[in-house]
Amino acid sequence: MSATYDVAIVGGGAVGSSIAYWLTRDPAWAGRVAVIERDPTYARASSALSASSIRQQFSTPLNIALSRFGIGFLRDVNAYLGVEGEPPVVLGLREPGYLFLATAAGERVLRDNHAIQRAENCAVALLDPAAVVARYPWMNLDGVVQASLGTANEGWFDGPALMQAFRRKARSQGAVYLHDEVVGIDVSASRVSTLRLRSGESVSAGVVVNAGGPWSASVAAMAGVKLPVEARRRCVFVFDCRERFEGAPLTIDSSGIWFRPEGRYWLAGAPPKPENDVDGLPLEVDHSEWDELVWPPLAARVPAFESVKVVSAWAGYYEYNTFDHNGIVGPHPTIANLIFATGFSGHGIQQSPATGRAVAELIAHGRYVSLDLAPFGFDRIAANRPVIERNII
Numbered sequence: 001m002s003a004t005y006d007v008a009i010v011g012g013g014a015v016g017s018s019i020a021y022w023l024t025r026d027p028a029w030a031g032r033v034a035v036i037e038r039d040p041t042y043a044r045a046s047s048a049l050s051a052s053s054i055r056q057q058f059s060t061p062l063n064i065a066l067s068r069f070g071i072g073f074l075r076d077v078n079a080y081l082g083v084e085g086e087p088p089v090v091l092g093l094r095e096p097g098y099l100f101l102a103t104a105a106g107e108r109v110l111r112d113n114h115a116i117q118r119a120e121n122c123a124v125a126l127l128d129p130a131a132v133v134a135r136y137p138w139m140n141l142d143g144v145v146q147a148s149l150g151t152a153n154e155g156w157f158d159g160p161a162l163m164q165a166f167r168r169k170a171r172s173q174g175a176v177y178l179h180d181e182v183v184g185i186d187v188s189a190s191r192v193s194t195l196r197l198r199s200g201e202s203v204s205a206g207v208v209v210n211a212g213g214p215w216s217a218s219v220a221a222m223a224g225v226k227l228p229v230e231a232r233r234r235c236v237f238v239f240d241c242r243e244r245f246e247g248a249p250l251t252i253d254s255s256g257i258w259f260r261p262e263g264r265y266w267l268a269g270a271p272p273k274p275e276n277d278v279d280g281l282p283l284e285v286d287h288s289e290w291d292e293l294v295w296p297p298l299a300a301r302v303p304a305f306e307s308v309k310v311v312s313a314w315a316g317y318y319e320y321n322t323f324d325h326n327g328i329v330g331p332h333p334t335i336a337n338l339i340f341a342t343g344f345s346g347h348g349i350q351q352s353p354a355t356g357r358a359v360a361e362l363i364a365h366g367r368y369v370s371l372d373l374a375p376f377g378f379d380r381i382a383a384n385r386p387v388i389e390r391n392i393i
């Protein structure tokens with residue numbers, strides 16, 4: 001059987017569901033929207049496995065703008081995503097800020113980024129080590145020469161709850177979720193004509209959106225398109241520390257590790273070793289990362305973390321854009337009705353509200369209205385025009 005929709009979105013994670021939400025709420029849009037999601041439990045989806053944090057401290061004004069819209073959206077989430085007669089959306093948003101720590105080697109970049117952030121009116125403060133210790137006396141600042149703290153608009157929230165809220169609201173506004181997998185894409189006359197599904201059914205759509213997250217390259221490949229996005233595994237460790245520290249920020253240590261509180265526990269992670277930073281490793285926790293990469297700098301930075309206990313851990317995939325680590329958003333240069341919304345490389349859940357809005361505008365109005373995402377367009381890849389973002393975590 002074949003069904004026809006005006007828009008078919010492949011992937012119903014935070015990004016795909018945000019697009020469905022924004023499209024179905026636009027009064028200028030009267031079309032039918034289908035979201036094709038192969039796993040409604042989202043067991044392996046990035047949106048269910050992220051660290052769900054949001055910051056303004058990027059080095060690219062467009063990334064700052066995307067996340068700035070994100071924080072306002074999260075604060076006011078029920079005005080956007082509340083559904084009458086249903087329980088309110090609870091995201092547990094906390095805003096203690098991100099703290100970036102730099103050694104002498106990283107100081108120049110930290111200061112340059114700070115200048116960009118100030119020019120974009122971000123609430124950021126440069127702190128010297130003494131000022132950091134005055135705020136967070138439980139930290140050991142050895143080796144740190146400069147720090148940058150987001151004093152507003154940065155923190156963390158419940159990412160899976162945001163994804164589910166997008167999905168619930170999109171459905172309440174008429175989006176149809178198909179529990180199926182896209183296994184083939186037919187292209188003719190430079191247009192996607194049909195999506196073939198694992199069930200044997202097919203879908204035709206005027207516009208197709210690839211929001212397949214870490215699997216978006218395989219979705220693109222079905223249409224004969226090479227997309228530089230890989231599924232790069234990242235492990236998150238949950239640990240318990242007897243001591244309590246109020247108001248702790250999400251710290252990006254000069255060693256590359258990050259850590260932040262989560263309820264009564266803490267989360268931490270590190271970029272993997274280069275040999276493990278490859279496409280499609282199994283979604284299993286590599287416990288050697290804790291011993292070799294995470295714990296040594298963690299215990300050096302916070303002496304109280306010398307005797308912590310790991311209580312659990314998980315692994316998820318970054319949808320890692322190997323070209324320039326930023327979102328790839330917009331139409332394919334030659335297959336005009338194939339739109340991409342992927343490649344966010346570790347900052348996609350915070351950018352899902354603004355990305356969904358932008359892609360919906362592109363579809364419903366034929367252009368970006370609120371925020372011009374053209375610099376993140378697919379065409380920059382062939383043109384070899386990377387967007388250099390220096391604050392990639």
Ligand SMILES: Cc1cc2nc3c(=O)[nH]c(=O)nc-3n(C[C@H](O)[C@H](O)[C@H](O)COP(=O)(O)OP(=O)(O)OC[C@H]3O[C@@H](n4cnc5c(N)ncnc54)[C@H](O)[C@@H]3O)c2cc1C
Pocket residue numbers: 010011012013014015016017036037038039042044045046047048049050051052053054180181182183211212213214215216219234235236315316317318319341342344345346347348349350351
């Ligand atoms: C450990 C970790 C920490 C992170 N921390 C942060 C953070 O602090 N802040 C932040 O902003 N971001 C963070 N991220 C990144 C963020 O999670 C992602 O950028 C974001 O969730 C991507 O959303 P998505 O909807 O594109 O992808 P997903 O949530 O993965 O959704 C894609 C969906 O597409 C479906 N799909 C794929 N192929 C097909 C097909 N052929 N047919 C049907 N369905 C298909 C999949 O089943 C999946 O549900 C982190 C990621 C990880 C792994």
